Amino acid sequence: MNAIDALDNQIIRFHGVTKHFGETYALRDLTFEVRKNDFLFITGPSGAGKSTLIKLLYMGERMSDGYAIIDGMNLARIGRRQIPQLRRKIGVIFQDFKLIANRTVFQNVALVMEVAGFKSRSVIRQRVEDLLELVGLPHQADAYPPTLSGGEKQRAAVARAMVGKPRIILADEPTASLDPDASERVLQLLRAAHARGATVLITTHDTRLLSRFDARVIYLESGRRVDGPAAAENVND
Amino acid sequence: MIDVCRRALSDFYRHRYLHGVCLFTIALSVFIISAFALFFINAGELMGAWQQGIRITAYLKPDVTKKQAAELATDIEQYAGVASVSYVSGKEGLAWLKEQLGAGSSLLSDLKENPLPDALEIHPAKNMAAMAGADRLAGKIAGFAEVSDVEYAREWMQRFYGIYNLFKVTAFVMAGLVFVAILFIVANTIRLILYSRREEIEITRIIGADEAFIKHPLYLEALMLGSFGGVAGLAMLYGAFFSLMPKLSPEGLLPFFQVRFLPLELVLAILISSMFVGWLGCYFSIRRFLRV
Numbered sequence A: 001m002n003a004i005d006a007l008d009n010q011i012i013r014f015h016g017v018t019k020h021f022g023e024t025y026a027l028r029d030l031t032f033e034v035r036k037n038d039f040l041f042i043t044g045p046s047g048a049g050k051s052t053l054i055k056l057l058y059m060g061e062r063m064s065d066g067y068a069i070i071d072g073m074n075l076a077r078i079g080r081r082q083i084p085q086l087r088r089k090i091g092v093i094f095q096d097f098k099l100i101a102n103r104t105v106f107q108n109v110a111l112v113m114e115v116a117g118f119k120s121r122s123v124i125r126q127r128v129e130d131l132l133e134l135v136g137l138p139h140q141a142d143a144y145p146p147t148l149s150g151g152e153k154q155r156a157a158v159a160r161a162m163v164g165k166p167r168i169i170l171a172d173e174p175t176a177s178l179d180p181d182a183s184e185r186v187l188q189l190l191r192a193a194h195a196r197g198a199t200v201l202i203t204t205h206d207t208r209l210l211s212r213f214d215a216r217v218i219y220l221e222s223g224r225r226v227d228g229p230a231a232a233e234n235v236n237d
Numbered sequence B: 001m002i003d004v005c006r007r008a009l010s011d012f013y014r015h016r017y018l019h020g021v022c023l024f025t026i027a028l029s030v031f032i033i034s035a036f037a038l039f040f041i042n043a044g045e046l047m048g049a050w051q052q053g054i055r056i057t058a059y060l061k062p063d064v065t066k067k068q069a070a071e072l073a074t075d076i077e078q079y080a081g082v083a084s085v086s087y088v089s090g091k092e093g094l095a096w097l098k099e100q101l102g103a104g105s106s107l108l109s110d111l112k113e114n115p116l117p118d119a120l121e122i123h124p125a126k127n128m129a130a131m132a133g134a135d136r137l138a139g140k141i142a143g144f145a146e147v148s149d150v151e152y153a154r155e156w157m158q159r160f161y162g163i164y165n166l167f168k169v170t171a172f173v174m175a176g177l178v179f180v181a182i183l184f185i186v187a188n189t190i191r192l193i194l195y196s197r198r199e200e201i202e203i204t205r206i207i208g209a210d211e212a213f214i215k216h217p218l219y220l221e222a223l224m225l226g227s228f229g230g231v232a233g234l235a236m237l238y239g240a241f242f243s244l245m246p247k248l249s250p251e252g253l254l255p256f257f258q259v260r261f262l263p264l265e266l267v268l269a270i271l272i273s274s275m276f277v278g279w280l281g282c283y284f285s286i287r288r289f290l291r292v
Ligand SMILES: Nc1ncnc2c1ncn2[C@@H]1O[C@H](COP(=O)(O)OP(=O)(O)OP(=O)(O)O)[C@@H](O)[C@H]1O
Pocket: A021, A024, A025, A026, A044, A045, A046, A047, A048, A049, A050, A051, A052, A053, A095, A205
């Protein structure tokens, strides 16, 4: 009973996952699992493979070896046509934001809902405005991303990741370019999403951030999972 | 569907500069190709009008009866290279002449009696072989006892067919070449549009868009470019045609020939081709750029 319960509760399961780009190994033999509604950090120095891990999760890349299951979908077997289904379950905050430059903040966020099949303009408008309110960007709704500050882009990216009410939120270095106030604000947003039931996975190389949370941490180094903070600590950036 | 249209339109607006360039390219291409078509169709018709005049006229001796003439006509019709034979009485011939002369026909009204004999008009089949054989045919017809005289423009006829065939081949080859060139240019312009948008498309895909969500507006935009460009190109041609034609009218050259604009079917065919070219350009660019 217990084992089945545990399986039922797992939303992400990686087993022996390896990803290499030619000769470069970004991830090696990585095994871990994430339970529903977990709040989890993945940390490690630059080049450890954090962004690669995020990419595998939303299938921006296919893994080289091993298997992974996300919300019941086996990533090794998934067909091209099912990838969009998987991606709609996941909200991603990219390290480089990936906002569309020639669409306004509002349009960027609304696109997620259009993609998800929402037709009613008023429903979309309402939801997007709520989200922009939540991240504190309502005044920039009609601005284009290139004109925003780093922190504003970050918050726009957060709004886009959350607007579709995804079961999983992946945040790749969401506080990297932010001052402490702005970082705090973004983390609060992620915690709010967690409180509403989302599973949240955050990558960071900021060890101070980890110490402020009582959350599970996975340490990566050169693509391998390592045991403790000791390994990660001596590489402060 | 409404949704796809809405997104296509807003894409159009968002990328108005590139779309404008593409639209102009298509319009210009359609203009060039339909100007070609206009020229060739009118030149072809002009030749057709000349062709009507090609015939062998066999003048009959005065004592030949209508019945004998009809028998002779059926005989000649059996010959290879003959399309049709018609009987023209002297009276009909005179009436026709009067009509052709128009205002000058008063010249003829002084005539006491009809100087024109009855005749058979032999229209050769419209092909090279018939033309080449026209000489022999005329010789044979001259050999009939009922025939007093045979008249036809021999050298002109042969030369005409040479030119006509050359013209036809040239028209097809030119049209083919221009079409291929235009297909290439339009496809590349559309490719440019998609290329400039590949990042946007990639992001849309990453946030969960399926192929249909991405492709349908693109195809619709390409069809819109094709149809608007086609309409614009034809409108340009139409404008040019009606502003230039009065000055270029070949009235002096050929009184009974009227230069005409493209027939409606061809206009529609050009529009549909232009939409098709847009679609095709989109198809190839998508295959080229949007595979992951
Ligand atoms: N597309 C790619 N082609 C080749 N090598 C790649 C590619 N993506 C990542 N790598 C390599 O994989 C390794 C891990 O990169 P990754 O971006 O995952 O690191 P990271 O932990 O996110 O680093 P950072 O903290 O700087 O963001 C690096 O050595 C990188 O050079």
